[in-house]
Amino acid sequence: MGHALLLGGQLHEVWLSRSEGGGYDVHLGGKVIGDHGRAVAVAVSGDDVHLHLDGETHVICFVDALERHAAAASEEGGAVARAPMPGNVIAVSVAAGDAVRRGQPLLVIESMKMETTITAPCDGRVQDVHVTVGRTFERDAVLVTLEVEAA
């Protein structure tokens, strides 16, 4: 497993080589790819590359080879409920050790005067609730981790 770029939930194994002209050639699936002169605006923040192409924006995330191994291991036997948006916690309805069914409400969050209920992504047992009422969090923060019982 090499480095990869994550776009729209899909991993793309991309690598660079130095080109003759002093720049880089981009390789994907045995081919050299390019932008064919299309205007792409780019801004980098940490592992995230923000891009603008034809009126649409995209975020591509660099995924390190080692992290990919670690992530593959941790996804086995566990599940997480993440924050769909930044906000703060209004109510928590489960505690560690509770058995939950898929779709059962775990907590209620609020962002810009809008309430959203976070539900269990699958059947399981609550391993940890990572937030308390009143806590603020960023998008994609892990709110609740579940232990998934083996079938």
Add this chain to the structure above:
Amino acid sequence: MDWPFRSVLVANRGEIAVRIVRTVQRLGLRAVVVHHEIDAGSLAVARADEAIEIEGATPVAAYLDAAQIVAAAVTAGAGAVHPGYGFLSENAAFARACADAGLVFIGPAPDVIERMGNKITARGIVAAGGFPVAPSAIESDDPSTFAARAGRIGFPLLLKPASGGGGKGMHVVREASLLPAATLRARSEGQRYFGDGSLYAERFVENPRHIEVQVLGDHHGNLVHLFERECSVQRRFQKIVEETPSPALGAELRNDICAAAAGIARRAGYTNAGTVEFIQGGGEFFFLEMNTRLQVEHPVTEELLGIDLVEQQLRIAAGERLAFAQADLQPRGHAFEFRICAEDPARGYLPTTGRVLALQEPSGAGVRVDSGIAAGQTVTAAFDPLLAKLVVSGETRIEAIARARQALHDYVLLGCKTNIGFLHRLTSHPAFVAGEIHTGFLDADPDVAGEPPLDEPSLNALLAAAARASRPLRDAADAVPSLHAAIGAWHN
């Protein structure tokens, strides 16, 4: 001109604070802004002649703290206060507090704000003047005749719990025979949700259009309307695109609706800038509410008439007479406003946050950007998601749409997800191009907000650009030649 005030405090933030500061300074006056510390790096603070920090339990609370803002205005030596929109703009107590402190409040008189700001009093004033309000019946007025009075409204009608809200217990009744069953159902839902089973019925307007009319009144009895704006492109009852003239109105209906707005404002004793809102459909229109302040979408009116509404507000507040009569106002062309918001349309328009890493605002003929942000600024969840407004005008609606499409295509804002891509796609939607969008359109068809799949050339262009920008990938490539060089040296 000889201004009765030399310095104006702007009691707001974001794009509207920047926009007001611009006109205040152009008129040779001094602009002061108040700001919560979270906005210390904002464009409004940078542009103002003076900025005063205000505090609050939350950032929003600071901008709602009337006493603190009045004190700031007095400290700064301001002679007038412009409230912008939102926050304290329709707060009669704030307008009074300004007057008590010897400050000119840029807006209507406090008692007019009170009368027209309350939906029930306003409706009463409008109906008493013979202007159209949606026919309605309130059960508690006389329960024994409710069914008959509801029936007289005409069908379809909307039946809802009198103490309701949020769409709960609301039923559209399409014909008289269905009224008894719907009454029972709405009553039981009202009882369950609100502990009150009494009902309210009003005319239901099918696929309604939201039409509003700008008015200006001075302190010498002159009042004009500045034509309509249509704001039917909404999500969750909030406007995202506005235009003028409305593609839904013919000449006669436009005349009637604009004249009604001016009549309503006159009857209310209105001064300064205000907007009368109507719901329109099936050849009818009904009064909805009046906004006793400058509105977010005021720039489209400015573009068509060549009038700076903030300048007019300041001149009226300074006691000047309107420099134009109704017949002098001849709108020319077509204009749109697109609200650039920190939100993700593909995820139910959920608000987003982030640091603005790159910002290139569009420009060119007919393109105006009223922006409240600068590159490097962080967008937080503390405020409304409106970041900027793209205002585009042209000789015709077609030309304005073409310019809007190009401007949205060129608008680069990276680091915080926005609705720019969605607005860009919307300008090509057949219903938008035809001017046929009603207020429920986007909520009824969430697929419109979905992001289209990437084609292979676009995917490759993005991956190639991202790979070149990614440091670890460059480092890996750079490590290879030196290795080759080392092997080469060893061979020699």
